[in-house]
Amino acid sequence: MTASGTFLNGTHSIYDDFSLTHDMLEDFAHENAYFLPWHRYFTYLFDLALREKCGYRGSFPYWDWTKGSYMHDLLNQIFPLMPSPLADASDITSSPVFDPDSSSGLGTNGDCTDTDCNVHDGAFSDVALAYPISHRLRRNITLTDPKDGENLVEKLTPHHISDIMVNTTGDFFKFQYRFSKAHNNLHFIVKGDMNSECPTEYPIEACELTSFASNDPLFWLHHGQIDRLWSKWQSQHPDNFYAFKGYPLHTQHINNPLYNPDASVSQVLVFDRLSAPVVVEQVFNHTAPPFCYTYID
Template sequence: MKGLLIVLPAIFGITLAAPATCTPERALVRKEWRELGYAERKDYIDALWCLRDRPPILPSEEFPGVRDRWDDFVATHINYTNNIHFNGLLLPWHRHFVYLWEMALREECGYKGSVPYWNWALDTENLAESPLFDGSSTSLSSNGAYNPNEPMPCTPGGTCFPRGTGGGCVESGPFKDLQIHMGPFNSSLAQSYGSLPVNVWDYNPRCLYRSLNQPLLAALNNQTRIDQMQASTNIRDWLSVMSPSNPDLTSSHGGGHGGVGGAMADFFASPQDPSFMLHHAFIDKLWAQWQDQDPETRRYAVNGTTVIYDPPGAPVVTLDTLVEFGELCHPRKVEKVMHPLRNGYCYTYT
């Protein structure tokens, strides 16, 4: 397989650019989508289209499906999927991934804001009317058209759920004409020590598709589950709700992906949906708030391995473990990813 593991320092495009002295008062504030004004939402949407219009870092001859800067992030996620899910790297890897996205928007597209987040619990009663998915000009576009042939959504472990309400191309909103370029991928490729197919980077242009699934979101991403998570006294229990290492168990992380459905439910290529970063920003917010409840014991708490599903004998995550992002940026130690106000980061949440 052609991977992203050969680092090319000359093409790194993102650096950690926080204030010399970061304080909560000087930090960039990430807000829930509903807290953004009309102009702020439009600015974020425009910045996403800016990434679509910018050339990629990854070479097209090696990665034919990578056609723009947005696709750099999609390909990076695809490449590392089997090392950053259902294990000890889910939280630190995605924390930095969202940060890199935020910096790309700000440094390359002139965006002045931050990555918003999506509080799932606010949409468990009427997902289609959410300001994120109502199809308005300040949304992330609507549900997809109904597709009677949509397959039943299943976890990588084979646990399946009733299908969503769409399955086809999104019908309205700013990303109605968005073309996605890679995938789809079968969740059976999510395997400990598994390899990706030789055609993993193939160019496969098609529409952004969705299938909103309110019952799934209501079951896995409600306020009760969030409260249960935040009441956990250790990171193992916290992850048992957010993302346990057993692929047969349901989780809030998976519920957010499955609740949006379609491209967002593609285990490998889900960053192609504009809601991906908002979903993971909320996960990061919950983690940061949980850390802040007891910094002495929680700030540097880790649990799990570097291999999907935490198989016996896999390398255990420590603070010295490196998280890698291919050509997006230099590797970083887990220790340097644990505090949103340190080591180059300077952001907080409402």
């Protein structure tokens, strides 16, 4: 992969450049063995841009959509394994991430009485996003898959994530395959920009080839969580930390098109003009340079 040669026309921001890069490298960064490594470095580059270009000095946030309320966590110390009916996965529209505050909130659901489900509150309500065309942030929260009626939040529950963590020891392919479904479902739930659904003024046939989910600020909190849970899995067992394969440990049907026997830790990960390339083996240890970060639960 090389730089795409594409530039955004007109007025745009560094934020828009990340959406362009995510789109230009969509096929390289999704539905393959490199999904988690690529997005770890991509998220790191966004954090780096916040600090070097925008003067940000705080921690990089993540959205733990499995977590219950503070009160539940406190009670759980007294009554272990107490059910968590207040977890975001149980009532996702009430999550604190959907804060309407005009200076610091990320906004609530979009208003679908207009055709584009524009978000009309929060700090992004008046931001003009430049990619793929100039438009406002859009969301259309949907909890069930309209195609088959699947409950999309089920794969975000603590029980489901715990099952993935426990039953994939040493098997990077199986972990990433199951985990990516949870990742995908959050995008399907929020919809709008988060699910790369085109603005009405953009040709629908062109929309099928775009991936601009990082337009929504929730993308970065979501991928902070995705990276955090991969980090937890890595630390859970010695066989996990450097685990990386393009096929499962116990291979069946070796000709499965999902498998990539050639997936390698020496594969070069590219980020268009955002960064020089890195190889997969450079991104496993996020506590070491260039990352040097840890997660605080």
